[in-house]
Amino acid sequence: MITRNEILETNQMIDNANLDVRTITMGISLLDCADADIDKFNEKVYNKITTYAKDLVKVGDELAKEYGVPVVNKRISVTPIAIAAAGCKTDSYVSIAQTLDRAAKAVGVNFIGGFSALVQKGYTESDRKLIASIPEAMAVTDFVCSSVNIGTSRNGINMDAVKEMGEVIHKTAELTKDRECIGCAKLVVFCNAVEDNPFMAGAFHGVGEADCAINVGVSGPGVVKKALEEVRGEDFETLCETVKRTAFKITRVGQMIAREASKRLNVPFGIIDLSLAPTPAVGDSIAEIFQEMGLAEPGAPGTTAALALLNDNVKKGGVMASSYVGGLSGAFIPVSEDHGMIEAAAKGALTLEKLEAMTCVCSVGLDMIAVPGDTTPATLSGIIADEAAIGMVNNKTTAVRLIPVIDRGVGESVEFGGLLGYAPIMAVNKYSCEDFIARGGRIPAPIHSFKN
Amino acid sequence: MKKAVITVLGHDKVGIIARVCTFLSEANVNILDISQTIVGGYFDMVMVVDITGMTQDFDKAVDGLASIGEEMGLAIKMQHTEIFDAMHRI
Numbered sequence: 356m357i358t359r360n361e362i363l364e365t366n367q368m369i370d371n372a373n374l375d376v377r378t379i380t381m382g383i384s385l386l387d388c389a390d391a392d393i394d395k396f397n398e399k400v401y402n403k404i405t406t407y408a409k410d411l412v413k414v415g416d417e418l419a420k421e422y423g424v425p426v427v428n429k430r431i432s433v434t435p436i437a438i439a440a441a442g443c444k445t446d447s448y449v450s451i452a453q454t455l456d457r458a459a460k461a462v463g464v465n466f467i468g469g470f471s472a473l474v475q476k477g478y479t480e481s482d483r484k485l486i487a488s489i490p491e492a493m494a495v496t497d498f499v500c501s502s503v504n505i506g507t508s509r510n511g512i513n514m515d516a517v518k519e520m521g522e523v524i525h526k527t528a529e530l531t532k533d534r535e536c537i538g539c540a541k542l543v544v545f546c547n548a549v550e551d552n553p554f555m556a557g558a559f560h561g562v563g564e565a566d567c568a569i570n571v572g573v574s575g576p577g578v579v580k581k582a583l584e585e586v587r588g589e590d591f592e593t594l595c596e597t598v599k600r601t602a603f604k605i606t607r608v609g610q611m612i613a614r615e616a617s618k619r620l621n622v623p624f625g626i627i628d629l630s631l632a633p634t635p636a637v638g639d640s641i642a643e644i645f646q647e648m649g650l651a652e653p654g655a656p657g658t659t660a661a662l663a664l665l666n667d668n669v670k671k672g673g674v675m676a677s678s679y680v681g682g683l684s685g686a687f688i689p690v691s692e693d694h695g696m697i698e699a700a701a702k703g704a705l706t707l708e709k710l711e712a713m714t715c716v717c718s719v720g721l722d723m724i725a726v727p728g729d730t731t732p733a734t735l736s737g738i739i740a741d742e743a744a745i746g747m748v749n750n751k752t753t754a755v756r757l758i759p760v761i762d763r764g765v766g767e768s769v770e771f772g773g774l775l776g777y778a779p780i781m782a783v784n785k786y787s788c789e790d791f792i793a794r795g796g797r798i799p800a801p802i803h804s805f806k807n
Numbered sequence: 808m809k810k811a812v813i814t815v816l817g818h819d820k821v822g823i824i825a826r827v828c829t830f831l832s833e834a835n836v837n838i839l840d841i842s843q844t845i846v847g848g849y850f851d852m853v854m855v856v857d858i859t860g861m862t863q864d865f866d867k868a869v870d871g872l873a874s875i876g877e878e879m880g881l882a883i884k885m886q887h888t889e890i891f892d893a894m895h896r897i
Binding site: 359365422608 | 814869884885
């Protein structure tokens, strides 16, 4: 029998510490939509998505109501369009992005991911068309998210793609400059992208996945922070144990909701993503966890160690709580989506270089970082290359989601609204990497032995 | 047996338990356990109920209790027990 204290503890987490299920993401394969005629392909894609996902939002809302835990986002991920649309005879994939956008709006989800290409080793014709379509696709759609995988630990880094993505990010910013360069907030460049990630902007439904799957992202930085308040000043063993226990509890809720969603939608359960994902709300922040651990600001010496132990103990607690763990699983450190990170960046405590160091031990990478609009495409590519190298060498997923804010510079800010938040524009090292990026070709895969 | 947990939180006043219990009785919900305390004028009640024979849809009952809460200036929640079992029992 559940005790009164356990009931109150759970509801306390929900009511006062922002415990929620961050996203129920339905992965849908579009491989069977292939058609040489782009109009027919679009029609098949629209019909498949709107049929499979027609009850997704309803079921998410029902679960939230019946279990009393918010299910914040309902989303869809699809097969990377560069693969699904490879047979289409067309020059541009923008109409496919528009179809995805229409389908997302028809079923009521708030993002659809998978306008993606996997080019870690080389391009197909279809990959080239997709990447060339990204800027316009991001400008003419509202809910479509795009991602490009430019490297893996097994294949190395495709530096031609790194170069091109710097240009694509810049062009996307230009095309959406009247809307705070929002297009770039929906575009992410990966190294070691995962096939079952439920979180945006990087979600896509990998080709190794089933026809349809339910993946759930849990969250709860606020719950971890509240738990750490109880052990203020205690040693690291206690600190790690507290994070682990809390992560276990959070993940159990996610697991239960995922199982129930899978049952009600009659779609197989895929994975739980254990990520601690912040929102701009006070009390839902990774930065506040660092402060509770004893750092005056995120970015202070010790931050990388704090993030490493947080990330590791979230995984240790979460893995035991769920039968299938996948996705990105760890702590996210998006700047614009975390009020504590925003403040630290604004007062200069947190720099781009420190964030890069932190990405060696967090779950993803340089996420939602606004940079000056005059940052050159080559410099954007240089930042992508650095981040990809960290992922490649350390066998982890890294990502870059940068927003060059056109006509604005350091000291100014950009406001996206909603979950995407706002961000102070951060300084970028001003020395050129133009000649390095211009070389082209591939960086070979690293050696997988002699680890030191 | 299908069970749910009802929690009521807010300033104490006359008739809280009466209102909630009348609502539950009309919906054919059997009360299995009630624990209630008042700390500093703050009313705090946890109920475990049997909803096997409930004549209302679960989401309607959630809404019904929430609106009684609103009228009386309280927060009233009804949740399936699985969320608590999942979090606190292996």
